[in-house]
Amino acid sequence: MKGLVDIYATLFKTDLAVQFQYRAAMVIWLIGLVVQPVIYLVVWSTVAESQGGEVGGFTGADFAAYYIAMMVANHLTFTWVMFEFEYRVRTGAFSPLLLQPLHPIHRDIATNVAYKVMTLVVIVPVTGLLIWIFAPRFELQGWAVALSVPALVLAFFTRFLVEWSLALAAFWTTRVNALNQVYFAAMLFLAGRIAPLELMPGWVQTLANVLPFRWMLAFPVELFLGRLTVEEAVHGLCMQAVGLTLALILISLVWGRGAKRYSAVGS
């Protein structure tokens, strides 16, 4: 275990250095991350206004709070591994990684976390700015905020594992874009990005509860904002644990087959 910590520390350091080189590109990427929540924030606030100030239990200020929290949560849990993999398989950059006595996923986790750390410098002021502009209403409860931290961590890992497994599809087909699109569409609707899940029709909410998407993103946000009861929170954490376990199983299944396939087909 200690060895792993060492490895992470080293990977971390080099990743920070590399990413610093691309800081302009990173900032530009961030704009994309910020734009979408802002759009929906505005849309839903407009809806709320047209309905006399509130819709589905959300006022304009509530929507602001929701989407700002959603933006931060999304930023902290998102990955770009599917694009990375497509690139790796296409250019054969994966081969050296397979030869190392380290599961490639650790590299990607390290890079991901390093990126999040680097971008804190920008995310924090941007969040502050958005709070200033949109005047959100936060009604936070201590226990909920405290619990939302582990919830976020669980969400991060589950989402990472799922997206990493998805990225492995690059071993079987070059048309990963279409597959990714389906996934992103699901995330949009079932993870509370198009609208808070409470506003979705009943059947969508049921679907969201059964499938892992809610637990990968929407749940920590809802928890943080204090919109859940204690039972719901506990239930959610359990679901997250289940989700994580399933994700681990998924990844070991797919990875085994994927690595074999990659070596069989060649780079």
Next chain:
Amino acid sequence: MCTFVLDCTGYRANKVRILTREENGAAMSEGLAIAVDGLSKEYVVPVREGGLAAALASLVRRRTRTVEAVREISFGVEPGEMVGFLGPNGAGKTTSLKMLSGLLHPSAGEVRVLGHVPFRREREFLRQITLVMGNRNQLVWDIPVLDSFERNRAIYRIGRGEYRETLAELTELLDLEELLSKPVRNLSLGERMKCEIGVALLHRPRILFLDEPTIGLDVTMQRRIRAFIAEYNQRYGATVLLTSHYMADVEALCRRVVVIHHGRLLFDGDLASLVQRFSPHKTIVVDLEGGGVDLSGYGEVVECEEGRVALRVPKADTARVTGLLLSELPVLDLTVEDPPIEEVIEQVFAQEEQM
């Protein structure tokens, strides 16, 4: 050795101007395909040392340095001539070529190609020239070669009949038959180069600018391409300007060589004169009966193996040493050779360095 116009004030004052009929130097007479007089190109590059202090300082005050890529070169090329620009990397060959094809504005001097001023990029001018760069492709990567040809046909407004004819000729000369339907990415380097040359010649240009066309190719392909260029020049009388750092290119193709180094024109004439002027030595190769004789008394022994000795002697001494060898030794065979051209060129550059 800055004896010419390119000091700072001179540079600003000496703007490029259009030549009127009245003004002419010997090089600017009307019959020439290419006329160059005092052509120069300078770049201003920022200068900065490493380290944080220097980086900060450069924000406040930008220090710059002037690089003289081409310094006052002058020459003329007759229509139908094949001229080779020879020089090491960074000598200014490609820069000169770019000024001749209109891609770069000269800093000073005059240049006329087919009567046009290249950097004005008039359509009439562009229709008559073509550019081939050895390490870059104009062919579109993903589509079959023929489709790239089609695009150029449209751009150069080549009539269908004429296009068909030219295409047939080029296909035959370059052996493109099987390549035309393949996407460029599926071609080998040599095949790609053949197609590049093909597409560049579709519009029957009068002037060919070839920038290192054989770079990276294997020997066979290099020969094929050289043969093609020579053939093309013969058939269509096109003027060819070729840059290369391969001696073999120039040797095979160009009777006339222009040597450029550090932006300066060192030599302009035929290869034989180049050797004459810059090589003060000749090599005498002697086959001796019995072998194993020490010939160091006659000259510098360059090579010695199995009874064959190569001696380098000063040109002036050649006749004398030859006579001595023939009279004093059991000579089976004797030849007098010029040193390999590579050596000569190296000599030229070495001399230039010392200046």
Next chain:
Amino acid sequence: MGPGGEAILGGGIVNLARLLWVFFRVGLMNELAYRANFYVQFVQSLLDLGVALGSLGVVFAHTDNLNGWLPAELVALLGVYFLMSGLIGTLIQPSMQRFMEDVRQGTLDFTLTKPEDAQVLVSISEVRIWRLVDVLQGGIVLLLALMQIGTRTGLGEVLIFGVALIAGGTIVYSFWLILATFSFWFVRVENILVIFQSMYEAGRWPIGIYPRWLKMALTFLVPIAFAVTVPAEALVGRLTGEVLVGAIGLAVGMLAVARLFWKWGVKQYSGASA
């Protein structure tokens, strides 16, 4: 105007059409060989549409108008969004990306030695045929939405729509060209274009809903308003005369600026001193 600077009007437009047709035909012939790409694009576009309609659906489960726009009108907006998106993705985006690549690789020299206006050549250099699926999809969605809206769209509106669309397209093209021209001096300009693509999504909703500062940004900084909202307004009868005139004026103005900036960029690139 300088070398190769013959007016774009008149003979220039015919020539442009001729070249565009040749480049387009070449691209088409090739892509037809890869029919699979068509199906993939088809599926992806459909998915995009599904997501967009879905989000509209969720919104309209809670209200019956968004800033005065009725559901069918928002669907029409969506149609224009996809239409414009297709146009950008078929020609403008790939050509501009190709141009920036050419500057980096030094292959722009080939374009500059051709006897055609370099800006024209650069702007049509690459055609992604299958993105036309978006155009088709947008058109169909638009038609269906208009049928739903019913009476308010007559021939006059359609003509004005056409003008607004052309104006919008011109503005987007000029915007991209101006940004791409920066690659003569800066190396990693492609990243800036990513901003456009992220912000383009804001065009799915009428820009009237955005706070003033964002509205300004989406109109003048990244011209999404003129690309999507304005043409849509024309079709649903919301377009005011002054906005239309503004759009046309901006289109002409930006095209002129883009052209001048381009020519200046080429001059700098070829080392013309002062």
